[in-house]
Amino acid sequence: MSQVTNTTQEGIYFILTGIPGFEASHIWISIPVCCLYTISIMGNTTILTVIRTEPSLHQPMYLFLSMLALTDLGLTLTTLPTVMQLLWFKVRRISSEACFAQFFFLHGFSFMESSVLLAMSVDRYVAICCPLHYASILTNEVIGRIGLAIICRCVLAVLPSLFLLKRLPFCHSHLLSHSYCLHQDMIRLVCADIRLNSWYGFALALLIIIMDPLLIVISYTLILKNILGTATWAERLCVLNNCLSHILAVLVLYIPMVGVSMTHRFAKHASPLVHVIMANIYLLAPPVMNPIIYSVKNKQIQRGMLNFLSLKNMHSR
Known part of the structure; x- marks a missing residue:
């Protein structure tokens, strides 16, 4: 389908694409994809439930982890409807x-994830360098303000991009190359000057992909400087082990994010399959992996899960 009429009686619409070259196998591909979505929803819901029901986890670190789980849940539920209805029902x-609503929430939750990880790095810095x-x-009030600031930051970052895109006319072909509405994908279909959109998108990429990781690196540099100057080797290993979950979560987000950005900007002529796989890894890896990382590495979360399961079993008897 090379050309798609851009209007009908219902109005303008877009056409989503599944896995290029594997359209006949969509029903089989839906099995692992559905499993990943299920793991993400169950994992993040479990994290939220355990933190809410376990009093010992009502601490700043776990409140930030709740924000991360909520963000991952939002990111999962944003793409789930269009992906699964395409794979299951074509x-x-x-x-x-x-499409514009999905665009807003998809990029908003993605940027929110970066912001929450930045806030978590500040939490680790304060806990290690200023423990007293x-x-x-x-305090809870400060954490609430940080959460509100994160939401405002992401909304204010994504809204201009949304308005800049909505004002532009689209070509006759409304065929997207993914099973959800990405900015990088939609901007290709515009039949007008997109320099302003490109510059704003570039500035936003610098803000999220460069500034946030840079600030996280600075926070860990200060942490290392502090523990190398005062702590014993055993204490240093303990501190680094406590930070390992957060470091892994940072890598799980930013490695695919950088990969997707580089692919769209510098590998435009690569196979469509490469773009689709990179985008799916970028959107599915953090929501799936973060609950697993924190469940495996964090003993307090493990104890909270055991306590929650034991209470659930007691009530069921």
Whole structure:
């Protein structure tokens, strides 16, 4: 399908694409994809439930982890409808309103994940470098303000991009190359000057892909400087082990994010399959892996899960 009429009686719409070259196997591909979505929803819901029901986890670090789980859950539920209806029922058409809404939430939750990881790095810095003042610095009120600031930051970052895209006309071909609405994918279909959009997108990429990781690196540099100057080797290993979950979560987010950005900007002529695989890894890896990382590495989360399961078993008897 090279050309798709851009209007009908219902209005403008877009056409989604599944896995290029594997359209006949979509029903089989849906099995592992559905499993990944299930793992993400169950894992993040479990993390949220355990933190909510376990009083010992009502600490700043776990409140930030709750924000991360909520963000991952939002990211999962944003792409789930269009991906699964395409793989299961071959429903490819999506209205422009639904596509722009998915665009907003998809990029908003993605940027929110980066912001939450940045906030978690600050939490680790305060906990390790200012342990005596940790509780007085990161109060519930302060954490609430940080959460509100993260939401405002992401909304204000994505809204201009949304408005800049909505004002532009689209070509007759409304065929997207993914099973969800990405900015990088939608901007290709515009029949007008997109320099302003490109510059804003580039500035946003610098803000998220460069500034946030840079600040995280600075926070860990200060942590290393602090523990190398005062702690014993055993204490250093303990501190690094406590930070390992966060470091892994950072890598799980930023490695695919950088990969997708580089692919769209510098490998435009690569196989469509490469773009689809990179985008799916970018959107599915953090929500799937973060609950696993924190469940495996964090003993307090493990104890909370055991306590939650034991209470559940007691109530069921």
